C-alpha cells in the first residue's frame with residue numbers, strides 16, 4: 001500500500017463559521033487531506049453584514065488568517081455531490097474526489113417570488129454580494145430617503161437599527177410580533193430604542209407588493225419606500241437537492257443525530273444547512289461553530305472506525321445590536337426559550353461585540369490547536385415530531 005492510499009480525503013463544502021471550523025478541527029489527524037471549497041477567496045462574517053451595509057463595519061476576513069496549515073482552499077462552487085463516484089463537481093468543471101464530505105453551505109437570503117415586485121425591487125441583506133449591492137444603492141440615496149426594512153426578526157431589527165443610527169428614515173414592517181422568540185421585556189426594550197431613533201415600527205402589517213419607490217401593505221396602504229430591504233428569513237442553497245440527497249422542506253440536508261446524511265454516511269452536514277432528524281437547530285453562528293466541530297468529529301470517528309457521538313449542544317438566546325452603542329442580549333434557557341431577563345445598553349453592546357469576535361477567534365484557535373473548541377452542552381432538542389418526519393423531500 002502506498003502512502004497515498006493511507007491518506008483520507010475530506011472535502012469541506014462552504015467556508016462559513018461551521019465549515020472553516022470543521023476544516024481546522026479535522027487537523028486533529030495528520031493523515032487527512034483537507035480541501036475547503038468556497039465561492040469567494042475571503043471569509044464572510046455574516047453577523048456583520050448589517051454593519052457592512054450601513055458603512056459601520058467590514059465583513060470579510062482573509063482565509064490566510066483563519067485556516068490551519070495544509071488546508072487547501074479552492075475558490076469555486078460545488079454544483080453536485082456525486083455520491084456514486086465519490087466526487088464533488090465544481091462550477092469550473094473540476095471534480096474533487098473524496099472519502100468524506102462535510103456539507104457546510106450555510107444559508108441564503110430569501111426573497112419570495114410570491115410577493116409581486118420583491119425579487120425585482122427589494123434588496124436582500126443576508127448574503128455578501130447582495131449586501132454589497134445594497135450598500136452601493138444606499139450610498140446613492142440622500143439620508144432622508146424613506147427606507148423600508150421588511151421582516152421583524154433578528155436580521156430585520158439589526159438592519160433597521162443600524163441604518164436609523166446613521167440618520168436614515170426607516171420603517172420596519174414586521175408581519176407579526178417583532179422577534180416573537182424574545183421575552184416581552186426584551187421586545188419592549190428594543191421597541192423603545194427603535195422609537196427613540198425614529199424608526200416607524202409596523203408590527204402587524206404585511207408587505208404584499210414592492211415597487212421601485214413604494215411598498216403596498218395587506219390593507220392596501222401604499223407607503224413611500226425609495227429603498228426596500230428584504231429580511232424575512234433565510235433559505236438554503238439547493239446543493240443537497242441537486243445531489244439527490246434527502247432534505248427537509250427548506251432544503252437542509254437531512255441527517256441522523258451524528259450529522260451523517262440519512263442517504264450516505266460519507267456526507268456529513270453542519271451549520272445552517274443541516275437538519276438533524278428533521279429537527280434543525282436555530283440558524284445561527286452560535287450553533288454553527290460547535291456544529292462544525294461535531295461534524296468533523298463524526299468524520300474522524302468514521303475514519304477511526306469508532307462510533308460517532310450524537311450531537312449535544314445548547315443554544316442560549318440571541319443578542320441583537322441596536323446600532324453601535326447598544327444591544328439587547330436576551331437571556332434564555334438551554335433549549336433557547338427566552339426568560340424574562342435581558343441585558344441592554346452598553347453592556348449588551350460589549351457582549352454582542354465579544355460574541356462576534358469569539359466566533360472568529362475560536363476558528364483561529366482551532367487552526368492553532370485542533371480540538372480546542374468547547375461549547376455549551378445539554379440543550380434539550382425536541383424529539384423529531386411526526387410532522388417533521390414527513391417534512392422531507394425524496395431524492
Ligand SMILES: Cc1cc2nc3c(=O)[nH]c(=O)nc-3n(C[C@H](O)[C@H](O)[C@H](O)COP(=O)(O)OP(=O)(O)OC[C@H]3O[C@@H](n4cnc5c(N)ncnc54)[C@H](O)[C@@H]3O)c2cc1C
Nearest residue numbers: 014016017018046047078105106271272283284285286288
Ligand atoms: C445580518 C446578519 C446578522 C446575524 N447575526 C447573528 C448573530 O448575532 N448571532 C448568530 O448566532 N447568528 C447571526 N446571524 C446568522 C449567522 O450568520 C448564520 O447562521 C451563520 O453564518 C451560519 O453559519 P454557516 O457556517 O452554517 O453558514 P455561512 O456562514 O452562511 O457559510 C456558508 C458558506 O458556504 C458557501 N457556499 C454556499 N453554497 C456553496 C457551494 N455550492 N459551494 C461552495 N460553497 C458554498 C457560502 O458562500 C458561505 O461562504 C446573522 C446573519 C445575518 C445575515
